[in-house]
Amino acid sequence: MVKYREAALGEANISLTSYTSSMNYDNEIADYVILVTLAHVYHLYMRGYIPKTEANKLIKSLQELYTDESVKSKLLAEKQFEDIFEALENFLEKQVGSSIYYMPLGRSRNDHVVAAIKLKIFSETATLVEILYKELKKLIEIASNSLDTPFIIHTHTMPAQATSYAHYLASIIEELIDVLELMINDTKIYMKSPLGSGAGAGTSAEIDRDELAFLLGFLGISENTLYSTSSRIFLDALMRSLYMISIVLSRVANDYILFTHNSIGIISPPLDHVQTSSIMPQKKNPATLEIARARLKKIVSNSFYLGIVESGLPTGYSLDLQELTPVVWESIRVCKEAINVVFDFINKAKVNEEKVVELIEKGGVLATEIAEALSITKGIPYRLAHQKVASSLRKTDWDLARAVELIDKEENVELTKLVDWKKALTAKKVKGSPNPEFVKKNLLSLNERLDKLFFDFMQIKEKFSISVTNLLNVKVYE
Known part of the structure; x- marks a missing residue:
């Protein structure tokens, strides 16, 4: 033995x-x-x-x-x-x-375990890329069909400005594509072979490190043998992506919990995602999002754990590093589950358009657009226009329609037509705004970018898959 x-x-x-x-x-x-x-x-x-x-x-x-x-x-x-x-x-x-x-x-556990972990996290990254790609494609389709669906932007958790549901979803899509691109770029850095590094100082056996890397589908070699075996920066790279995904998903979960709250009610939650109370039969609690929000915090804490362990070590392998990988595997599992749950909620959720329009019309949500129109139409400084709209809202008990009528009368303008969320959005002049034409172009651009990222990454994955197949079929003939 x-x-x-x-x-x-x-x-x-x-x-x-x-x-x-x-x-x-x-x-x-x-x-x-x-x-x-x-x-x-x-x-x-x-x-x-x-x-x-x-x-x-x-x-x-x-x-x-x-x-x-x-x-x-x-x-x-x-x-x-x-x-x-x-x-x-x-x-x-x-x-x-x-x-x-x-x-x-010519080998050590030190270089071989790094190689195995790198291949494992590449495989897990490939799964995450495929899951995110599939879910983002569905979200792009939902957004494309929601260009004329009213929605509200919140700041400080308060209704702030009118937008479209497509514009809101596009913000999530663009952010996650940015994270996806960072995650894919990181694989190009860490998919480098440590094999031949031995325990840290290499080997006197004539090992061709480039050839070994090719056999396993690595993109090259991590050249310095000490760095190759003692660093776990590649784990930190993956955890950075998981950390960013967890931040986005936690925030989105928070959003939909807020949107489904009875006092706001702009989203009707899918019934298979909610639970009722053991004593209050009227309750529809956003159970899945609450659990996802809590579990995603594990990724945040696990990221800090890696940094704390690694920052306390000298250069060279220490067995402390062995304790990092279980934390990474847990983070990957939590991330996959949360992606499935949060996106499933969004895919099934319905916008309560009547409630959205009611909040827009009665909540003064278009006040910014009125102030901008007054400033541009009258050629007065925006701060004065802002003050005029604010004082008019106060005089009319925060009724925007009455406030605009008062402004039209006092300033000899016609801004009443802008107390309409569709016209307010169409009036937006900047790229990336909720103007339906800009949102439509943005979604097309995001779709093209997503497809290119996915296609380029699949080529790297294909190289790895071919290498595995070749290894499993290699023969030494007698």
């Missing part, structure tokens, strides 16, 4: 090994550890370090292990080992005997 510590340190204390072991969560990277090991073995064979017969045994065993879930689950159930690497060596020793002793040349 292969036990890394026994030759130098003697038999392990089982309870202490259990405390430091990562076997409880190494299932997350098991497939990628096998792939990395497979690439390493094949490369050693190609470089002449493993005889053909031994290489053939190892490669066949690793390929079968990758595809056989039942055998893999037995491997992962071996909790007495320090980690997946020690468990894998023991498994292979049972399968191929002494052939396994060739495998450790």
Whole structure:
């Protein structure tokens, strides 16, 4: 049995090994550890370090292990080992005997675990990209059909200005596409292979690091061997994207909780997303959004946890780094679930247009547009126009229609026609505003940008998929 510590340190204390072991969560990277090991073995064979017969045994065993879930689950159930690497060596020793002793040349757990984690987070990023792409495409369609649907912008949680539902949704779409672009760009930085770095100072074996990187679908190599094994900045890059997604989704969840509140009521919530009270039968509580809002905070706290652990370490590998990955896996899971829940709510929600128009007409929401029109029409400073509208609203008990009638009479203007949300939006002159023509163009542009980002990323994913397929089919002929 292969036990890394026994030759130098003697038999392990089982309870202490259990405390430091990562076997409880190494299932997350098991497939990628096998792939990395497979690439390493094949490369050693190609470089002449493993005889053909031994290489053939190892490669066949690793390929079968990758595809056989039942055998893999037995491997992962071996909790007495320090980690997946020690468990894998023991498994292979049972399968191929002494052939396994060739495998450790030119590698360390330090460089191999980084490679496996990078491939894992790339795979998870690909899933997130695909989920976000699908949901954003649906949201673009909803927005495109909502150009003439009235809505309200809130500031300080108070109704502030009139807009369209399409314009509101477009703000979410653009923000998440920005995050998506950052996430995709980060993959181009961290999808660089650490293999051949050993424990941190490289190896005297003639390992071709570029060739190894190519075998696994990496985009290149992380050149400095110490940086390659001791840094977890690539985890921080992914967590940054998850953090930003969590901020957007938390805010959107807050929005829809506010919109569905009885005192506002501009959104009718989907009934499968709400719960009632055990005592108050009239209640429709936004349960799914409240849970999503709370769970997304885990991503925020997990991001800080990574920074706290990493900032307290010297350069070089420390076992503290082992504790980071479970936090990342949790954050990915929380993010995926929240995306599905929040977008499902939006997809099913309905705008209560009558309530929106009522708030616009009775809440003075078009006051800014009236003040701007007065300033432009009369050629007076905006601050004076602002004061005129404010004083007129106060005189008429905040009834905008009556206030505008008073302004028209006192200033000899005709602004009454602007007390109409459609005309107010059409009057907007700046790109990106709620003017339906601008929103329509914005949505078309966002759709094109989203498609391009997705297409470019899928090419990177395809390269990785081809590499995996090739590795699983590579043969060493006797």
